[in-house]
Amino acid sequence: MNFNFINLQPYANPQYFIYLMIALIPMIIGLYHGKRFKTYEAIFSLVFLFLIFDGSHWQQGINLLVYLVYEFAITFFYQNYRQKENKTWVFYLAVILAIIPLSIVKVLTAFPVKSIPFVIGFLGISYITFKNVQVIMEMRDGAIKKVDPLTYARFLLFFPTISSGPIDRYRRFKKDFDKAPSRDEYITDLQFAVRYLFQGFLYKFIIGWFFGTYWLPKISQAALLAGNANGGLKLSWWVVAYMYCYSMYLFFDFAGYSLFAVSISYFMGIHTPMNFNKPFISKNIKDFWNRWHMTLSFWFRDYIYMRFTFFAMKKKLFKNRIRLSQVSYFLLFLIMGFWHGLTWYYIVYGIFHATAICINDVWLRFKKKHKGQIPHNKFTEWFAIFLTFNVVCFSFLIFSGFLSQLWFGWQ
Structure with a gap:
């Protein structure tokens, strides 16, 4: 069989699913009979990881291996040290060390250094980092008493979700991984797996292809042409069309990918969250x-x-709890914006959502204070959905970076 390795990126094309479903058959048979073939599952994951990082992506594969050794060293050093002596500064050091590689990748992606002769980062580094930081924090809290190395490796390298999530939690994953479901439970899992x-x-x-591949390029081109030829009036309507089309594409493409990841997880007897x-x-x-x-x-x-x-509450950094929540929102969404990328539109996207949530909180407090005076019926509920939908779509227009393209197109 002649594999086209470049096309074997996760869930990229229908051909990929043929290889995937064939490889899943032994696992499906085993789980149907109440047995989890952990060795085969590990081989299965490693083979498909190899196919992802083969060919032109081999440097990413090497980076993944180095990164895993690095993160394992941090996690198990912290686990062993914490059992002997619980010091806060060691926890902060472990978290900082865990996120440094991702931070370097984000900076070098935004400001590439031509003198570096090798690839920095790899597919899925963000989601593996999130999992690792989560485990370190829950060990500090005492929610995780001890991490099993083999289960932890399977958790970090869980093939269906490695590239773009969803982000599972270690304790939930371990609960599924440690046992095989009953036949009736697995039949239910299969029903959900096929449906998803x-x-x-x-x-x-x-749907995602229709919005993203068929419509979006045409609307984008029309918006640029209208801007150059007719100024802002006709352009504004094309921008609105782009805003809605891109929002639909973003949702259906990403939701479709996530459904694939959840579906394959269910075939494997793992209940990855939606x-x-x-x-x-x-x-x-x-x-x-x-x-x-x-x-x-x-x-x-x-x-x-x-x-x-x-x-902040413990250190009494803010006397006013409302102000504290507002600062926390801006910190949260600024970090989320920086995580998406070090460009102005991702950062503005984060600021926009933080501002929207703060305004929403003001409105909710106002409604609570004037309870009974503000009408609440089906019309107001539908209006709230309509308003939220448009606020979100406008934020996606910012997120898309298309405004930058328009700006340079006008010049």
Whole structure:
């Protein structure tokens, strides 16, 4: 069989799924009979990881191996040291060391150094880093008593989610991995796996293709031509069209990818959490972040927002709790913006969402104070959904970077 290695990137094309489903058959048979073939699962993951990082991506594969050794050293050093002596500065050092490689990759991606003769980073570095930091923090909290090296390696290298999530939690993953489901439980898993697989095909390869490949380039070209020829009036409508089209593409493409990852996980008897829950019916911006890219937003909430808030309260950095929550939101979304990339539109995207949430909190406090005076009915609920949808779509227009392209197109 002649593999086209370049096309064997995760969930990139329908051909990829043929190889994937064939490789899953032994696992499916084993789990159906109540047996988890851990050795085969490990070989399966390693083979598909090899196919991802083969050919022109081999340097990324080397980086992944080096990175795993580095992160293992940090995690198990902290685990062993903490059992002997619990010092706060060691915890902070472990977290900082864990995120340094990702930070370097983000900086060098934004400001490439031509003199560096090798590839920096690898596919999935962000999501592996998030998992590793999560484990270090939960060891510090005492939620994780001890990390098993083999389970930890499987957790970090879990093939279906390694490149772009969803971001699982170690304790939840270990609970599934340590046992095989019963036959009835696995039949239910298979039903969900097949459903999510076909839903992912619908989202990514049909609806996502229609918005992203068919419509978006035409609207983008029309917007640039209209801007050069007619000024801002006609351009504004093309920008609006681009905003909605890009938002739909972003959702269906990413949600489709996430459904594939969840589907393959269920085939393997692992209940990877869902990433999206009907985000475009959100009634406010907070509701949106409880529905959009949920595993990432919950990770940022639990390990950045909540921890900074508790730290600030403990140190009494802010007397006013409302002001503290506002500062925490801006810190949270600025970090999220920087994580996406060191460009102005990602940073503005983060500031925009932090501002929107702060305004939303002001409105919610106002409603609570004037309870019974502000109408609440189906019309107001639909209006809230409509308003939130448009606020979110405008934020995606910022996120897309298309405004920069328009600006340079006008010059």
